[in-house]
Each structure stands twice: as C-alpha cells, then as structure tokens.
Amino acid sequence: MARGGTLIKQVMGEIQGRIAARTALPGSRLPSVRVQAKTLDVSVSTVVEAYERLAAEGVLVSRPGSGFYVAGQVAPLALTEMGPKLDREVDPLWVSRQSLAADADSLRPGCGWLPVSWMYEDGLRRAMRGMARAETAELTEYGTPLGHAPLRQLLARRMAGMGIEAGPEQIMLTDSGTQSIDLILRFLLEPGDTVLVDDPCYFNFHALLKAHRVKAVGVPYTPNGPDVAAFEAALREHSPRLYITNSGIHNPTGATLSPLVAHRLLKLVDDSELVIVEDDIFADFENTPAPRLAAFDGLSRVIHIGSFSKTVSASVRCGYIAVRSDWVESLTDLKVATTFGSSRLAADIIFRTLTGSGYRRHMESTRLRLAQQMDKTAAKLLKLGIKPWLTPRAGMFLWCRLPEGKDAATVARLCLKEGVLVAPGNAFSQSLAAGDFLRFNVAQSTDERIFTVLSKALSAA
C-alpha cells in the first residue's frame, strides 16, 4: 500500500478500485480480513475497520457468519435487482412474466408468439398420436448426448438450404432457443465479460446476460442490420467476447440484415476474438430468406441457434445449436452436466410435425395471414398516430413510435389496467432509448378492443 493518507482510507480506496475495475464483482465475497491483511501488508484491525466503513457506506454488505460482499446485488441472485433501476413495469422480465402469466383469453398485442388458433394443431395432434404408438424407448429413455439423430439430420438439410454447412454431428439439440444461448454464454463467458446486443433487441437477451453477470453494450439497429460504425466503435472500446443477434427477421423491429451489412460486419470482426450468436427462431416466417451470418462465415466464429416455439409449439420444448466441430464435445458435456440431456420426446414430436406433409402448407398460409394482418394493424395504429418504424418484409412484429410526448411505459401501465398487455420499447433497449416505442404482434392484434383501450390510454398518458 502507498503510505499516504491514513491506512484505513488506503485500504478502502484499494477495494473501491477493485470494484470499479470489476476485479471484485457485485455480489462477490471479499477475502477474509486475515487474508486481506496479509495481502495488503496491513494489520487485521485496519482491514476490519475499512470493511466496516465500506459496509456503512453501502459499498459492501456484511453477511453474518459468511463475510463481506460487494454490494449492488444481494445474494441470493435476484435478476430484478441487477439491472438499471427501472420500474418493474418495463424491466426486461416484465413482458415475459406478464405474457406467460396472462390467461389465454386476455388481449396480448405485446406478446411474442402467435395465438393458439393460429398454430399447427392438426399436425401436432397427428404427431402426438404417432408418439402414442412409438417404440417404448422413445417414450421412456433419455436421449443421446447430442439428441435425436433424425431431427439433427433434418436441421442439417434445412441449414444447407440457407447456405449454412453444418453436419448433423455439429448440431446439438437443447430444450429451447433460450437454453441454447444460455449454454453458449456458460461456455464462452466469464463474469464481467462484455457482450454486444442490438439496441433494441429481444428483451430476454438482457435478462439472460444479467443472469450471467456480464455487461451488455447496445449497438443501434438500423433497417438493414446493426449500425456498422457504432459496431466498430463498440468493438474497439469494449473488446466484447460475444455479439448476440437475430438472423432472418429481427425482434422487435421486424428489420432484416442486408448482405452488405453482413459482409461489413464479418470483415470488421475478422481480427478480433468476437464470437457471434445468430438466433434464427423466426426463419420459417420469412418469404425469401435474408442472408445468414453463419453462411458467410462457415460456422467459424458464428454459432447458429434456433427453436420451434414460434412455428410449431412452445409447449413442446426443443431448440438447437449448430457450432464449429471442436466445440461440440465441451458443449455437450455442459448440457449433460446441467440438464442431463434434452427431451427425446420433444425432439421426436418436432421431427414428426416438421416432416408431416402439412407443415409447409401451414406455414405458407400463416405467412399470408400475417402479411394481411400486418397491413390491417398498421392502418389501425396509424389512425391513432402510432407510426411503424418500418414495414417488415415478414413476421409478426411491428415496431412503432408513439405520438410525440407519449411515454410507452405509462401507456403500457394504463393498458394493463384494462386487461391489454402491450410491450413497452425500453424493455428491448439497452440504452433505454426506446421510451416512445411499442412492439405490436399483429397476429395478437385482431381484437378491436385493443385499439379502443390504446386510444384511451394515449389520451390519458
């Protein structure tokens, strides 16, 4: 320790320095006073006094019988306490928790999936009946470590159709798209690492990154993909380890990546250590496929993930990860250690549903229905002065700006009181720059009451 000022203050300064430098992370336990005293070459009583003062200042938290912890996050881990101090009504978990908890009859233009009546019911029932007659092992045994081989082969063929070269042995099944990303974050990140996300992006990316205690940095999203100049600046400033984005149709904006931006992005990261996770969950909604980063990159630094929650079923949990060969083994170990394997039943049901004769036609009519509903919803919103940021080429989302001076969180709160769940923009925005945006799911916006409630809320907000 430098011998200026009082020793206690120096020890306090040293600890605060570590916290600022993120050597000591929020929630982490400090060394015992004895160890700390030895490390810093000061007396035990000096350390005790420094710890106590920092605890009094709220910099540290004392857990009796356990020691001192860096404050800012009370153990046990509570996600809601980890983020910027937002109203619960617009934190990243708000939309998901509200959407999941709402009963099926409620009006949910803010939710991220299709209504029950739009789903591929016939195909699913057929798959279930098939499963009832399947081999007993299919019904009762654990899956193999990588997961159901026929589904992995099917996925390999589907990816080849988008120009992504991934053998079935490079594809690992999981229980959801979210779990796919979760495993990748565990595999690649250390607490304190930085991850780039689109601003705005799918709100659950924020929650997931918080659960991993990593730092999220937003890159503004343009109608053609991430802002390349901002991406470059973030790359230089933060040395991020990962970038998570949607391929195909972007959530929440409905934008699609242009080949030019895709190319520039991959060129930019050429010399870096950055890994890109491309979440392809909306693939089957596209009319003509947008470029995939995994296709340009050849699964070298891009990891391609997805699930079937939006197009087949969210009740049957199944997702996948396509990844470079030399990472497969470790990712599989991690999956087995943390879940003991993904559901064989779920993979089999998905496989049966996707390969049934009707799926392609079902998705064709769904795309048509979405396009019609997109036009209708946009027209109704425009009448209320709510303007779509762009007209998406496909998908279910309309990312819309409210009339000037209106606050989306206030509108969301007012709508919720009337039983209408809308998705306020800042739930999607790392920089909280979308306070006047709402995301609409056009398939969940067919009921006229939504617009009545919205109109009232806008007047009151």
Place this chain on the structure above:
Amino acid sequence: MARGGTLIKQVMGEIQGRIAARTALPGSRLPSVRVQAKTLDVSVSTVVEAYERLAAEGVLVSRPGSGFYVAGQVAPLALTEMGPKLDREVDPLWVSRQSLAADADSLRPGCGWLPVSWMYEDGLRRAMRGMARAETAELTEYGTPLGHAPLRQLLARRMAGMGIEAGPEQIMLTDSGTQSIDLILRFLLEPGDTVLVDDPCYFNFHALLKAHRVKAVGVPYTPNGPDVAAFEAALREHSPRLYITNSGIHNPTGATLSPLVAHRLLKLVDDSELVIVEDDIFADFENTPAPRLAAFDGLSRVIHIGSFSKTVSASVRCGYIAVRSDWVESLTDLKVATTFGSSRLAADIIFRTLTGSGYRRHMESTRLRLAQQMDKTAAKLLKLGIKPWLTPRAGMFLWCRLPEGKDAATVARLCLKEGVLVAPGNAFSQSLAAGDFLRFNVAQSTDERIFTVLSKALSAA
C-alpha cells in the same frame, strides 16, 4: 503499493495474492494495464512488465486482443479440464456420457435408470393419447411461470404425505431434477463458494458443481446418512454455502438417512448460513419412506427437489423445486430468463400418468421386482468376490467392493471393451476414495453375460 523490493515484483505479488485469495478467480480477466496502473498507483509499463512475467511463469494467460487472464482454466469452459486430472474413463462425466450414448441393446449394469421393458409403458401411451385430444393451448402454448398448476397441486399433496408442508405456490416446475439443482446453484452461489456433497454421491453433482466453478467438499456417507462428526468439521473448516444430498434412497450406496442423523444434522447447521438441497428422485421406489430433511425443517433452509425420470419417463423431461415462499419469485425470474419456462406438454403428460389408475400398482410391482432382482444380483456378485457395502432397503443400486487389490477403473475399462458398461466408484467419490467400488443397477443386471465379462475382467485386472 508498499515501497520495498522492485515495483514490478510488488505488482506481481499483489496479483498473486489476489489469485490466492480468490479475489481473482481462475479464468477471470485482469483489469486492463491502464486501469491496473491507476488502481495500484504505478506506471503502465510496470504493470505491462508484471503481467508479461506472470504470463511467462504460467500464472496468467494472454489472450491476444482481449487481455490477460488468470490461468488454471482455459476459456472456453471445458468441464473435463476443470477436475482433478483423471483418466477420462472415471471422470464424473464418463458414466453419464457412456450411458447416454450406448444403444438400447447394450449391457449397462452401471447405468442409473431402469431398462425400457420395466417402464410404465401402458400409462404413458394412455397419457399420450389423451394429449393428442387435449386443448390446443396445452399442445402449443408456453406454460405459466411456475408451471402446470394441477401437477403442482398433486406434488403438494404427495409432499404432505411425507410431512413436507409446501403449498402449490411454493412449487416451481422445471425440465429435470438436474435443472432444478442448476437453478438453485445459480441462485445461491458465487464462483469460489464451497458446497458439501456426500462421499460417494451421484456423479453428476460433481459435474454440475464444476460447471458453476464452486468447490466441492466430500463428507463420508455412512449407512445411516452423512458422518455427523465429519460434517461438523467440514462446516467449521469450509463455511459451505450449500449441502446437496439424496433423500429417500441414496445414490450410489442405497443407504437411507436415519431420523437420528437427520435431527443431528439439522441441529448442527442451525447457526450457519448453510442451505440444504434434498434430491428426492428415488422417492417412489421406497417401501416405507425414510425421513425427509424438508419435513423436519419446514422448508426453511431445506430445498426439496425431484423429478420423474426414474419412475415415469426420462424422455419426458420434468422436474420440480419446493422452496421457501420468499425465494419463489427470484427463482422463477431465473427460470424464465434462462429457459423461458418449462415444458407444459411434459408436465401435462407426467400429471396424466401419475393420476392414471395404474401408476400405484405399477410401482408396487416394480418395487417387488427390484427386491427380487436385488437378492439375485447380490448372490451372483458375491460368487465373484464382489461384496455389497450394505443391503439397501429398496431401490435399484448395489454399492459393492471389489476383491482386494482390484482397481475399479481398470475393471470398467476391460468390461467396456466387451460391451458391458459398469460404473467405477471414483466417478462418485470427491476424495477418490472409492477406487475399489462399483455401483450396480440390479434392474440392468439380469443378463448372465454381465457376470461372465465381469469375472474375466477381474482375473485380468
């Protein structure tokens, strides 16, 4: 910094002190040279030189473009590299990976579940047929945040039957018992925390704890539960945050906790911060229920978890957590963030199967069959000089000592060459003190070839 010795050496000493004190964890990134120089009040070149020397010594690892990391664990996270340097054939993941990858016809006396032909096929098929006619929402929609209410109500009633008071609102469904523990570890632990496990214990606990970068300390298991004196010593020495154990039938020993040990254990931890996770996965195999820690403790410091993989289906992934009320909300946030919810379909199938008229009778005959097979297997093993450590009251496991001088890993390797998977003791032992033990699953030990192969392997080992 203290002004003795050269500055560079002092900086090196400071960093090594942090690593020793686990303020800087293996694999974590050090502050940038600029930040570190400012924190320690030395020049940038001093820090650069100190980092470089520590890298040359192997204390740090330099990742180009990203900075310096504490060595000891290469990112990306590879579980096999995190443990003691064991032969892959006996590391904690070996048994699971081999068991999961083996085809259904192979001989697997080492695997941890019942053969396909023992499973409750009729009930499952009936449940599947029922699902094929279920409401569309059941087939397509996400579950509620806590999960399928009827199954939670059923679980609450089953727990009440064991003296555990847990309302349905205290029970959260997950996708597996393993995932239940994974969520709890995320919720309660920081990297570097200490967790007590039974020695021996279910091997996947080791893998799971490694994935969380926490330290596992083994407590010897006796025929009546953990060794209370050793438990007390470990409590004092390590201030563990968590203890994970099996309730009901212990894996791998088949032992059961006595009321006396349960009482002593809970008394011991009364003044500590320790949380106990009680994994009840083998409950339905018991003839008369052993005491549950959660019943004595009233879910204050005990978390009760379980799944249906061993008794209903491992293909349908479903588990649960029963926990004190004030932790439910945060655990649910964590579940939604990392998986976006557990499978509604799986929970519904499990509910239909458990409440079908035949389940109770099926389990009754399974218990009888297991008891008969337990006797037969023990007799055959004794003929080979392989001695059961105790005669379990119920369940499928026999924990057996090999004849003197025989090494279980060698025997396992020789058996695997002949197509027989056995489970070597050290895969279960934190202290690697079970090098002459094998765990047998009596339900998977009906084929005579197993004993022929075993006999040959013993002669050659």
